[in-house]
Amino acid sequence: xxxxxxxxxxxxxxxxxxxxxxxxxxxxIEAHLRARPISTRPSxxxxxxxxFREQCVRMSSTVxxxxxxxxxxxAVARYLSSAKLPMQAVAWPxxxxxxxxxxxxxxEGRPAGGDDLVGITGVHLAxxxxxxxxxxxxxxxxxxxxxxxxxxxAVVPVGVIVPAMEEAWDRTRRETGDLPRAVNFVxxxxxxxxxxxxxxxxxxxxxxxxxxVVGA
Amino acid sequence: xISQHTDSTGTYASVHFKSRAHDKLNDAKVQRAMRxxxxxxxxxxxxxxxxxxxxxxxxxxxxxxxxxxDLDVWLERFEREATRxxxxxxxxxxxxxxxxxxxEIAKAASVRKVIKSKSMVSEESHLNAALEGAGMQVVETDLxxxxxxxxxxxxxxxxxxxxxxxxxxVADLFHEHHKTPRKQSISExxxxxxxxxREHFLSADMGISGSNFLIAETGSTFIVTNxxxxxxxxxxxxxxxxxxxxxxxVPTLEDVSALMRVLARSATGQSISNYISVNTxxxxxxxxxxxxxxxxxxVDAGRSQLIGxxxxxxxxxxxxxxxxxxxxVYQNIGGHAYGWVYPGPIGSVLTPNxxxxxxxxxxxxxxxxxxxxxxxxxxxIPLPDLMRKLREKQVDRGLRPKSERFALKMWAWAAARPxxxxxxxxxxxxxxxxxxxxxxxxxxxxxxxxxxxxxxxxPAPGGKTFRELYANRPSKGGGGR
Ligand code: SF4
Numbered sequence: 001x002x003x004x005x006x007x008x009x010x011x012x013x014x015x016x017x018x019x020x021x022x023x024x025x026x027x028x029i030e031a032h033l034r035a036r037p038i039s040t041r042p043s044x045x046x047x048x049x050x051x052f053r054e055q056c057v058r059m060s061s062t063v064x065x066x067x068x069x070x071x072x073x074x075a076v077a078r079y080l081s082s083a084k085l086p087m088q089a090v091a092w093p094x095x096x097x098x099x100x101x102x103x104x105x106x107x108e109g110r111p112a113g114g115d116d117l118v119g120i121t122g123v124h125l126a127x128x129x130x131x132x133x134x135x136x137x138x139x140x141x142x143x144x145x146x147x148x149x150x151x152x153x154a155v156v157p158v159g160v161i162v163p164a165m166e167e168a169w170d171r172t173r174r175e176t177g178d179l180p181r182a183v184n185f186v187x188x189x190x191x192x193x194x195x196x197x198x199x200x201x202x203x204x205x206x207x208x209x210x211x212x213v214v215g216a
Numbered sequence: 217x218i219s220q221h222t223d224s225t226g227t228y229a230s231v232h233f234k235s236r237a238h239d240k241l242n243d244a245k246v247q248r249a250m251r252x253x254x255x256x257x258x259x260x261x262x263x264x265x266x267x268x269x270x271x272x273x274x275x276x277x278x279x280x281x282x283x284x285x286d287l288d289v290w291l292e293r294f295e296r297e298a299t300r301x302x303x304x305x306x307x308x309x310x311x312x313x314x315x316x317x318x319x320e321i322a323k324a325a326s327v328r329k330v331i332k333s334k335s336m337v338s339e340e341s342h343l344n345a346a347l348e349g350a351g352m353q354v355v356e357t358d359l360x361x362x363x364x365x366x367x368x369x370x371x372x373x374x375x376x377x378x379x380x381x382x383x384x385x386v387a388d389l390f391h392e393h394h395k396t397p398r399k400q401s402i403s404e405x406x407x408x409x410x411x412x413x414r415e416h417f418l419s420a421d422m423g424i425s426g427s428n429f430l431i432a433e434t435g436s437t438f439i440v441t442n443x444x445x446x447x448x449x450x451x452x453x454x455x456x457x458x459x460x461x462x463x464x465x466v467p468t469l470e471d472v473s474a475l476m477r478v479l480a481r482s483a484t485g486q487s488i489s490n491y492i493s494v495n496t497x498x499x500x501x502x503x504x505x506x507x508x509x510x511x512x513x514x515v516d517a518g519r520s521q522l523i524g525x526x527x528x529x530x531x532x533x534x535x536x537x538x539x540x541x542x543x544x545v546y547q548n549i550g551g552h553a554y555g556w557v558y559p560g561p562i563g564s565v566l567t568p569n570x571x572x573x574x575x576x577x578x579x580x581x582x583x584x585x586x587x588x589x590x591x592x593x594x595x596x597i598p599l600p601d602l603m604r605k606l607r608e609k610q611v612d613r614g615l616r617p618k619s620e621r622f623a624l625k626m627w628a629w630a631a632a633r634p635x636x637x638x639x640x641x642x643x644x645x646x647x648x649x650x651x652x653x654x655x656x657x658x659x660x661x662x663x664x665x666x667x668x669x670x671x672x673x674x675p676a677p678g679g680k681t682f683r684e685l686y687a688n689r690p691s692k693g694g695g696g697r
Contacts, residue, residue, distance in 0.1 A: 004307040007462065007516045011288040014523035021289050029289050032282070032467050033433055039474035040275040042266040059490070111504045114418050130488040139502035143451050147444060165473035178301070179434050181499060181506050182450065185492040190444040192406060193484070194360035194378055195386050197254060200406040203359055204413065205444025205491065 038166045048128035049216060052161050055131025059188030060201060061209040065216045072155055073103035075212050076120065080105060083208070085151055089118035093140050095155060096120075111142040112149050119149035119206075125171060126156045129164040130187055133211070136172070137182035146186060152206040154186075158215040255376070255541040258485025259592065265487070269478075276478045277596040279471045280532035283463070287523060290432045290465045291514065297435025298512060301497035306513045308459075311341035317513055318343060318424065318457060319350045325455045325509060327352060327421040331413075333441065333449040334358040335426035336374055336535065337459045337515050339557045340570070343424070355416045357445040359409050366393050372551030374558060375483050375537040380550045413445075423449035423507070427460040428534070429475065430512070433468045436496040437512060440479065440489045450493050456507040458495075461515050463531040475534060478594035482536040518570035526605055530565045532595040539589035539599055554579060561589035561599040568606050574615060580606035 012019060056063045066075050080087055088106045096109030112119045125134040133154050137143055146152045162168050190205030201207055263269045283290055295305045308314045330352055344354045356365040360378035364371060366389045371377030386405050391398040394412055399405050425446055427437040437458045439446040450456050466472045480486045499506035522531050540546040540560025551559030556567045568576040580603040589599040
């Protein structure tokens with residue numbers, strides 16, 4: 001007997017059921033997979049945009065807002081210069097395609113390497129309840145851009161803000177079918193409290209997460 | 217087998233709980249390090265922020281029970297979906313199987329360097345030693361795990377593995393191993409670890425992680441970290457291996473969303489952890505990053521025995537650490553005294569079940585019966601109840617004196633009556649004595665019972681902790697609520 005069969009049959013024996021799953025058991029799990037009920041949640045009675053901004057700050061991100069995508073380069077320049085960061089970044093191709101010429105920021109549309117200091121991304125969706133950014137992997141949405149650089153700037157169109165994680169899954173299923181290889185949720189900069197329980201920002205991921213909300 | 221958990225005669229360290237606990241109590245450094253431990257307070261604040269945390273706990277327990285009720289069917293569904301997406305699913309019956317499978321995968325992919333995100337199951341199997349024995353370099357990347365790896369020790373807490381170390385200990389370790397000038401501050405030490413570990417992330421061939429959950433609906437792993445090392449481990453190396461227990465399967469993405477709400481609040485007092493990686497299969501055509509191979513190892517190693525038994529509820533555990541953060545015994549002696557992978561109340565239940573009752577005689581007795589663990593557990597595992605049942609089993613098998621049986625009966629009677637129970641536990645705490653023969657241990661706690669109340673979360677009636685009651689108290693003069 002393979003380990004697989006041994007483990008599965010041990011579980012079935014322990015459950016006190018027949019050797020093979022019955023139609024009733026299959027029907028029970030199929031029904032749950034079809035219904036995908038949303039469990040009890042805390043009250044979500046807030047304005048999603050306000051909640052999102054507030055929770056981003058709560059998770060130690062910083063937040064700015066602009067009216068249109070064309071204002072993003074100037075907002076990035078403002079942030080980088082006020083934080084005394086290099087005016088140089090790598091970005092997802094869609095972001096790199098904006099008109100950066102007047103901004104003073106040199107932006108390259110390529111995946112981040114270990115030495116890049118600033119990474120600019122869009123997001124797939126954003127979650128109001130927890131101030132969370134959601135990323136899907138694809139040929140043009142490099143995972144490393146929001147992970148390796150010390151500073152991560154995320155551009156969040158107001159239309160992608162959903163109330164909670166359940167709505168994010170529902171919308172993702174409808175828009176993309178199968179999940180992509182990687183779905184990453186990021187809520188603020190990287191942190192650790194592993195030495196004497198004291199909070200430190202910037203363990204392995206970015207030290208700074210700056211969110212620019214567009215269209216508010 | 218000689219390992220960090222057994223001695224040269226193959227005796228488990230968990231057998232020596234009483235003497236290890238005594239040593240720890242006399243170890244002023246552990247005592248000092250443990251004082252920095254304020255996760256209980258963080259949890260209380262996070263719990264008070266939602267209007268219905270008790271309902272969220274009930275819902276989370278129900279989700280875990282649903283998984284366990286049809287466990288094999290959910291596992292098969294997970295396997296089918298994961299396989300469809302190109303993940304190779306492996307099944308490990310024993311700890312030795314885990315190590316054998318990982319080494320086979322590593323050899324087939326010509327792996328020389330392995331980075332690890334935290335995996336408690338791999339601590340069970342002593343995977344690092346096995347990989348090193350097979351000629352590979354292994355680097356832990358969770359900062360706490362990295363520190364104890366350098367020190368040649370085992371974790372003392374499931375989410376804060378190096379909580380027993382002081383900054384001076386860490387400074388000495390880094391100075392010795394990194395051959396850099398000795399750093400003074402925690403921030404300098406964290407930065408130094410970031411720099412050294414970054415090199416490893418970028419040069420490793422294989423990443424090994426745990427998986428907090430397996431999603432049956434999509435065949436995905438679900439990895440939660442605050443440092444970002446889980447993301448690194450699943451993004452940078454060309455091979456990713458996730459190792460997790462059979463009990464970790466969860467039906468849907470909606471279900472795991474609900475568990476996340478209670479997990480982060482219970483673990484670190486956050487509304488969500490900083491990073492969650494949901495990975496489904498290897499890199500797809502055209503992707504800029506991601507591993508070329510993805511493997512999931514589903515581990516039994518004692519777990520299936522709990523199914524259908526009076527211990528099944530222990531399999532709901534989502535490894536948040538809240539039970540140990542609220543345990544007066546754990547808080548005073550630290551995690552190493554427990555002698556195996558899982559310390560605190562959940563360790564006292566899992567260790568005898570996974571490695572044998574006779575190898576963990578004192579563990580189910582390592583409790584004051586104050587029920588703080590039961591009150592905080594986000595999936596409502598009745599930990600004191602399970603410990604009592606294990607003690608009864610020990611008596612029944614002649615592993616403990618019969619005189620303890622009466623004490624256990626008394627306790628069960630009191631536990632069913634909240635008023636009496638609460639009075640009893642408060643008295644027990646003050647006198648520094650637990651019923652049932654383990655009083656000797658509790659007597660040795662420094663400062664007696666009264667000292668605990670200073671900065672620990674002591675029991676209060678009505679299923680709330682003292683801190684919760686305090687946080688929710690009606691405000692003075694403001695008319696209350
Ligand atoms: S037993 Fe409960 S409180 Fe303890 S680690 Fe598991 S889930 Fe958390």
